[in-house]
Amino acid sequence: MKTSRMFPDQAAIRARHAALVAGSQRERWVTLAVVLAMAGVALLAIVRLEFSFARLGSGIVQLGTFLGLMVPPTPGTQLWALLKALAETVAIAFLGTLLAALIAFPLGFLAARNTMANRLVRFLTRRFSDSIRGVDTLIWALIWINVVGLGPFAGVLAIMTSDIGAFSKLYSEAIEAIDRRAGEGVTSTGGSRVHAIRFGIVPQVMPVLISQMLYYFESNTRSATIIGIVGAGGIGLYLAEMIRTYEWDQVAFIILMILVTVAAIDFVSSRLRLAIVGERTGRL
Amino acid sequence: MAHAIPRLPDTQIAALSAAYRSAQAAKRRTTLIGVLVLAILIMVAGRVAEVDLVKLWNNAGQLTSYLGRIFYLDNGKLVFTDVADWYWGLGRWMSRLWDTLLIAYLGTLFGAIGAFFLCFAATINLAVNPAQRFLARRFLEFCRTVPEIVFALIFVVAFGLGPVPGVLAIMIHTVGALGKLFAEVVENIDMKPVEGAIASGATRWQAIRYSVVPQVLPNFASYALLRFEINVRGASVMGFVGAGGIGQDLIEAIRKFYYSDVSAILLLIIAAVMIIDLVTERIRHRLISLEHGR
Numbered sequence: 001m002k003t004s005r006m007f008p009d010q011a012a013i014r015a016r017h018a019a020l021v022a023g024s025q026r027e028r029w030v031t032l033a034v035v036l037a038m039a040g041v042a043l044l045a046i047v048r049l050e051f052s053f054a055r056l057g058s059g060i061v062q063l064g065t066f067l068g069l070m071v072p073p074t075p076g077t078q079l080w081a082l083l084k085a086l087a088e089t090v091a092i093a094f095l096g097t098l099l100a101a102l103i104a105f106p107l108g109f110l111a112a113r114n115t116m117a118n119r120l121v122r123f124l125t126r127r128f129s130d131s132i133r134g135v136d137t138l139i140w141a142l143i144w145i146n147v148v149g150l151g152p153f154a155g156v157l158a159i160m161t162s163d164i165g166a167f168s169k170l171y172s173e174a175i176e177a178i179d180r181r182a183g184e185g186v187t188s189t190g191g192s193r194v195h196a197i198r199f200g201i202v203p204q205v206m207p208v209l210i211s212q213m214l215y216y217f218e219s220n221t222r223s224a225t226i227i228g229i230v231g232a233g234g235i236g237l238y239l240a241e242m243i244r245t246y247e248w249d250q251v252a253f254i255i256l257m258i259l260v261t262v263a264a265i266d267f268v269s270s271r272l273r274l275a276i277v278g279e280r281t282g283r284l
Numbered sequence: 285m286a287h288a289i290p291r292l293p294d295t296q297i298a299a300l301s302a303a304y305r306s307a308q309a310a311k312r313r314t315t316l317i318g319v320l321v322l323a324i325l326i327m328v329a330g331r332v333a334e335v336d337l338v339k340l341w342n343n344a345g346q347l348t349s350y351l352g353r354i355f356y357l358d359n360g361k362l363v364f365t366d367v368a369d370w371y372w373g374l375g376r377w378m379s380r381l382w383d384t385l386l387i388a389y390l391g392t393l394f395g396a397i398g399a400f401f402l403c404f405a406a407t408i409n410l411a412v413n414p415a416q417r418f419l420a421r422r423f424l425e426f427c428r429t430v431p432e433i434v435f436a437l438i439f440v441v442a443f444g445l446g447p448v449p450g451v452l453a454i455m456i457h458t459v460g461a462l463g464k465l466f467a468e469v470v471e472n473i474d475m476k477p478v479e480g481a482i483a484s485g486a487t488r489w490q491a492i493r494y495s496v497v498p499q500v501l502p503n504f505a506s507y508a509l510l511r512f513e514i515n516v517r518g519a520s521v522m523g524f525v526g527a528g529g530i531g532q533d534l535i536e537a538i539r540k541f542y543y544s545d546v547s548a549i550l551l552l553i554i555a556a557v558m559i560i561d562l563v564t565e566r567i568r569h570r571l572i573s574l575e576h577g578r
Contacts, residue, residue: 042393045386049447049528059443066442091329098326130561134554138433138521142538147347148340152333157340226431230524230535233333240525243437251438255430262429 070252082238086257088152089234090265092227093220096159101213104129104164108171115175115197125168133165137223141232152233159220159227167212174208175201207277214269221265225258354547363544370544377533381552383447384529385560387522388515390451395458396508399424402459403466404492410470410478412488424467427460432518436527447528454515454522462511469503470496502571509564509571516560520553 014021075082109115111125141158148154183200191199228236235254242250292300329335355363363370371377402420404410411417432453439449477495486494523531530549537545 038393041386042390045390049383049386049390049451051448051451055443055448059439059448062442063439066438087332091332094325094329095333095335130558131554134517134557135550136517136521138524139534139538139550142535143350144347146350147343148336149343153335153340156333156335222429222431226433229433229437239434240437243434243441246441255434259426259429 066248069246069248072249073252073256074249075253076247076250078238082235082254082257085228085235085238086261089224089228089236090221090261092152092155092159092234093217093224093265095156096224097163097213097217097220099156099160100163100167100216101209103160104167104171105209107164107168108175109197111168111172112175114178114180115201126172129165129168131165132161133169135162137162137227138230141227141230145230145232150231150233155224155227155232155234158232159224162223163216163220166216170212171205171209174205174212178204211273211277214273218262218266218269221262222258354543354550357544363547371548373533373545373548377530377549377552380523380530380533381556384519384522384531385516385556387447387450387529388454388512388519391454391519392458392508392512392515394451394455396462396504396511398455398459399462399466400504403463403470404496406463406467407470409473409475410488410492410496420463421467424460424463427456428464429460430457432457433521433525436522437525440526445526445528447522450519450522450527450529453527454518457518458511458515462507465507466500466504469500469507473499506568506571509568513557513560513564516557520557 107125107129111122111129113122116122116125137158140161141154144154144157144161148157178201180200182204183196186196186200187193224234224236225239226236228234228238229240231237235258239251239254242248242254291297357363357366357369402424405412405416405420406424407417411420435453435456436449439452443449443452473496477499478491481491481495519529519531520534521531523529523533524535526532530553534546534549534553536542537549
């Protein structure tokens with residue numbers, strides 16, 4: 001910074017606010033250390049993962065060629081098959097989300113502090129959903145293929161499994177955030193614990209659950225487009241095949257189809273969310 | 285002591301209860317229609333996705349037997365009895381896991397940097413003009429809608445097998461995902477410091493540096509850490525399409541039915557994800573409390 005015209009006596013100011021200056025100095029050292037550490041790890045990664053400008057350059061040139069070949073996007077001769085695969089993708093996402101929401105519903109209550117007093121049950125439920133969440137959808141798809149064979153059904157089950165973990169975590173958080181007075185009111189008028197949950201807790205958490213479900217439906221449509229890569233149904237199979245056979249114009253067409261579908265589902269689900277939940281419960 | 289409860293005249297009660305009944309009936313009708321539509325959708329979707337409950341029922345045992353089998357060694361003993369044999373490839377797997385973490389790290393870092401420079405163009409309050417905002421938003425949307433594994437598939441063809449396409453795929457997806465979150469944070473800032481900086485002659489980027497960044501940095505860092513955690517999970521399957529990391533060993537083990545290897549690698553991934561989950565959550569809580577402290 002240039003010397004200020006208004007306060008020429010900087011030394012005096014520094015002396016007067018010595019504590020402030022020193023404090024910011026320490027902060028600066030911490031910042032510098034963090035940035036240096038991050039840069040160091042990045043450098044290590046670049047070396048270890050064999051990044052090189054030559055490779056990046058030739059790759060980008062290749063990508064440019066592919067992009068050129070992508071115009072104009074065409075469905076080739078298989079428009080009908082692609083549409084069918086796309087419908088399959090949406091169906092996989094829809095069923096997977098719905099099943100996961102249903103199964104995670106009781107798990108959410110088991111993992112919430114205010115509905116489950118037993119610490120062991122809570123701990124086990126949470127670790128269970130954590131470990132399910134730690135495994136990617138694609139891995140679950142591979143495992144389910146071993147059970148029900150290749151095809152979209154394995155995809156439904158894969159989406160379901162990986163979402164059970166996510167949903168039960170979100171649900172338990174929503175349940176823990178509620179106002180407990182409604183439940184106490186039900187109990188005070190002679191209701192049982194089940195009544196308290198049904199009339200005191202469920203009405204409060206339902207809007208959150210539904211809006212989370214709709215949100216996940218959209219993101220699952222995205223996941224469902226790729227599980228076909230390992231053979232679990234949907235449009236991913238065609239996409240991977242077209243990329244491997246260098247049919248770039250068809251690749252572009254499939255990606256456009258996916259983009260349009262996801263945008264449409266986003267639109268519908270946000271409309272539905274507004275209709276069912278109302279605007280104000282959007283963030284809770 | 286009894287209180288006299290005033291009772292409305294019968295005609296008024298009748299009118300009111302009729303109104304209540306019709307309101308209840310309308311609500312019930314809406315619910316019923318909703319349930320019916322949902323049921324029809326489920327039937328159609330079940331048909332399209334070839335849901336076969338009989339098959340699931342018949343083969344349900346296979347899941348448990350598969351999950352059971354991955355915990356047995358080739359010699360028929362439980363894996364826990366001979367950990368050295370179970371984790372025979374520990375050195376190699378740890379090195380691949382380290383690769384995976386580095387892929388996620390580099391992808392997150394580059395992606396966060398890209399998102400930082402792009403996010404201001406996508407905001408309502410700091411974009412130069414609506415056209416720029418529109419373009420920036422559509423670009424971010426494209427980056428996050430196309431799944432990263434699709435980018436990885438394309439990049440593997442362009443850049444060759446190995447971790448490089450994995451890093452680039454994660455980077456592009458991260459630009460899209462973080463760009464949107466960053467833009468939302470920037471839209472919620474206090475604009476007075478920005479106006480002050482501009483009034484004293486700052487350029488756009490100077491105003492961003494001295495008035496916006498101090499307000500948003502803790503939030504940006506917190507979102508980036510959350511993304512890192514997600515990206516570790518994403519990087520663990522990059523190897524499925526040949527884009528580096530531990531996924532390569534995992535898919536080989538699953539495809540070739542090396543049962544005990546599957547459980548060994550899966551447990552390594554789960555442990556890594558959980559540890560990173562815990563650590564990033566700690567840091568994020570500190571960052572958020574830092575922000576609230578100000």
